[in-house]
Amino acid sequence: MTGSDAAMNLQDKSWKDYPVLPYIRLCYRFRAADFFQGERRLLDYLILFLEEGRYILQVDGAEYEILPGEFALIQPGVLFTTRGFGSCVVPNAHLDFFYNEERERSFVTTPGQTNLDSYADLLQPRLIDFPLVNLPVKLVPRQPGKLKDTLYRMIEAFKHNDIHSMLQVQKLATELLQLLLGDGEHSRSADFEHQQLVAKMNAFLSFNLSSPITVEMMAKHAGYSESHFNTLFNAHFGVTPHQYLLDLRLQKARELLDTQELKLDLIAEYCGFANASHFSKAFKRRYGMSPRYYRESRDFLDF
Template identity: 30%
Template sequence: MLSVPAPARPVPVASTHPGWAEAADLTMLRTRLTATVSMRRAGDLGAPVLTPSDAVVLRFPFGRCRIALKADTDWRHCGEAAAGFVFASAPNDVVRTEWVNDGEELILTVPTSYWQGRISDRMLAILSRKKPCRHGDAMLQQLVKLLMQSAHEDIQSAFARPLVQAIVERLIVAGADDRIRRAPARHPQALASYRMAHVIRYVREHLAEPVTLENMAHAAGISPMHFAAQFRAATGKRPHHYLLEERVARAMELMRHTSWTLCQIALATGFGTQAHFCTVFKRYAGMTPREWRISVAVHVA
């Protein structure tokens, strides 16, 4: 059995949504392998979970869910997962799940030191691809089920401890045998034109205010995770980039047709400060607002 250094305390990997059944934690203090079993309900958009900087987090869902990774200020849709799938998040990844139907998930936190010298190139690819994978291993699935059942029955951790380790070991074996397959790629459908019209109208009516991804998704009438993927499929842009383009376009209109100061224009277009306005404007227009205003005035004259 591989010996892994012991930490001061285990790293928590998940928490249940308020009002739900409490998650069952099964922790291997000596190896720092931590297991959490949580009940999920259809329609739940789980709270974002940060993967520890010195670990990999493995998710085994029982129930259909969609998984997303945070990229800067946006969420990137990684794909759908269900029973028989595993999703691995790398250190410092921020992950959240949206559940299509009621289910449960087992989340294992595995220290990066556990993999050293024991992992195949194939398994390394699985851990780095950031897509749900169908593992196709009946023994691995049975081990996962048994661990989840032991959590519900409040069985002592002495029984759960070898199960946690067996799951990780089996995953290593399955990866070495090249039996884990990537989930079929699914191209998100484009946002419907009527939903897009609602989003455009909402954004243009609220440019002077803070506008979030959730606001735009609500205007479209769908979940934030679905909205981000469908909006990009329809426009080729991330929602945040589209919002900035609209703010810059409105600023150009105000500079062309009013004598407002740059500070007034920045506030009227939702940038908050003149400095932020100037930075974003130059990124999109290729010149500062003052330079752009002068060039337009000279051209008109």
């Protein structure tokens, strides 16, 4: 299996499976005159900006001419060659966008390294294999000035080895990824939006479970108007926000009944019910028995 094949196997993976945490491996202004670099595949990403000269990139059999003021992005696993004409000045960065606990073992490949089977565990996921991301080799950024400035600031910060500079480099690399995704028309993947809404709401509701929570509060936390939030919530969760919150409260109450010897009024308080009576009525409506009976009989119940 080639590095390209390994990258293709990442298709249909979810964004949540790959935490974004950039790691910059090499970041500098490359200078050379009339050169050729033979075939290779990368484990990481290469983004470059042509300051001077002329570049010809051949990527998976297609040829791209890069002229001064233009950007290119080589994604992991693709087969490519590089040829420079004239005196070339090329600010560039080799980096991982996604966290890999073995990333310090990874490296910038050299010409001739086309089979990456031995390093498959180090191969970065390709952006183009994520839903609705369309990033060509020859980039046409919406904000070329901002992309160029971000790359140049990364190069400058990378020269230093102190913790502040390294954090700055990482921050700038994240900003660079945001610019690329904006250019790649990502953003509104239904799958990604669903993941984010579920994660946001579960964390918010769990943290505030014992407090009064209104739909207005949920909508504000999610970043939507209340009416739009209700529509989205029903579409993503299949129930109303109130019903979903009640389900969470009852699930938490069952967990406490199963694992703790707390009084019912305290469980009611911890789970956001007005009082023990309110808790008992809601519990019985859902499970067909009182909390007290559930606790006494749970070893014999089948649910």
